[in-house]
Amino acid sequence: MSATLETPAQNYELRPKISDDGETELLEVSMGPHHPSTHGVFRMDVVLDGERVVKLKPVFGYLHRNHEKIAEGTSYLGSMPYTDRLDYFCSLTNNWAYALSVERLAGLQVPERAEYIRVITAELTGCKTTPVSSVFSCRTWVRSARR
Amino acid sequence: MAAARADQSRLTNVDTLEQIKDRITHVLPGARLEIVANESPSAQRSLLVDNEHAVAIATFLRDDAELQLDYCSNATGVDWPEAVVKTKIKKMVVTDGVEKEVEETLETLRSGYLESVYHLYSMAKKHGPVILRLRTENRVDKNHLPSLTPVWRSCEYQEREIFDLFGIVFDGHPDLRRILMWDGFADFPMRKDYVDPDDFEYEPTPHDDVLERAKSHYPPEVKA
Numbered sequence: 489m490s491a492t493l494e495t496p497a498q499n500y501e502l503r504p505k506i507s508d509d510g511e512t513e514l515l516e517v518s519m520g521p522h523h524p525s526t527h528g529v530f531r532m533d534v535v536l537d538g539e540r541v542v543k544l545k546p547v548f549g550y551l552h553r554n555h556e557k558i559a560e561g562t563s564y565l566g567s568m569p570y571t572d573r574l575d576y577f578c579s580l581t582n583n584w585a586y587a588l589s590v591e592r593l594a595g596l597q598v599p600e601r602a603e604y605i606r607v608i609t610a611e612l613t614g615c616k617t618t619p620v621s622s623v624f625s626c627r628t629w630v631r632s633a634r635r
Numbered sequence: 636m637a638a639a640r641a642d643q644s645r646l647t648n649v650d651t652l653e654q655i656k657d658r659i660t661h662v663l664p665g666a667r668l669e670i671v672a673n674e675s676p677s678a679q680r681s682l683l684v685d686n687e688h689a690v691a692i693a694t695f696l697r698d699d700a701e702l703q704l705d706y707c708s709n710a711t712g713v714d715w716p717e718a719v720v721k722t723k724i725k726k727m728v729v730t731d732g733v734e735k736e737v738e739e740t741l742e743t744l745r746s747g748y749l750e751s752v753y754h755l756y757s758m759a760k761k762h763g764p765v766i767l768r769l770r771t772e773n774r775v776d777k778n779h780l781p782s783l784t785p786v787w788r789s790c791e792y793q794e795r796e797i798f799d800l801f802g803i804v805f806d807g808h809p810d811l812r813r814i815l816m817w818d819g820f821a822d823f824p825m826r827k828d829y830v831d832p833d834d835f836e837y838e839p840t841p842h843d844d845v846l847e848r849a850k851s852h853y854p855p856e857v858k859a
Contacts (some may be wrong), residue, residue, distance in 0.1 A: 549817065552815040552816070554815070593675055594676060
């Protein structure tokens, strides 16, 4: 490709090793992508002062499939299954969001029955997501309290 | 349902896009603004903003007491490659003494450019979206746009994604690096002229046309 891409100035530096008072040495840890909590999808570059996180930079792209690019080669209906894989915690709501945008683009009006079904499925998703996320955060809290 | 649709087409509680444009030109007299029409049924029009005043306009939209567009929900890129644009004009032609209206098609070559699009909402006032567009001069070397991350913090990762996938360089961005593709990657996958590498579809035991493509990537001794 003929486009030029200058490398812009980056502030992505995990510095300094020694904190301002000159006593504590900061520890750089690359957490993930194989850490169990990130299960292979992303990494966090963290700077630790003892157990305290001083700085954190998330690094994405380990599981990037570029859904937009895939959608260029499929029909509007064909990219529907991809939309619920964007976030498996609320997959049906993602389907809904995609369907809504396509309908607005094409000027379509769905029947009232479909609207009801959508609300029901979205509510069911919400019923599942709320306990999952609260259990997840409780577990994290209990673990940290034990320590 | 119909009432809900009508409500959606209304842009904000206070202003139409024309009124917003007038207010911006009132506050920032030098700003060049243009309303971009949308011919699809969604009819979501957008405001094309010039690059010099973009940050000032964005700050005005965020801080204005009536608009308070405090939330940038989405920032995305659009690639417009060089294309022949056909426009139809109606023309009066006199043939055999009779005046007739003839439709003519004009073909003009539009140079390519890249756009970044921002969807703005107001959390405080519960209205939106107001859609901003920024346009680069071309797709090759003048691919710089001002970053709106200093105005809306949520633009940071999304502008990084636009930079990564479309190759728009955002000036004033605090941390402009590739976000999804790896650092050594050279191309911009979301551009229209991007060509897939022919060995991306790796199979452990390639066959048929995948095997043919895979052979070109084998080391020489395997090929023979």
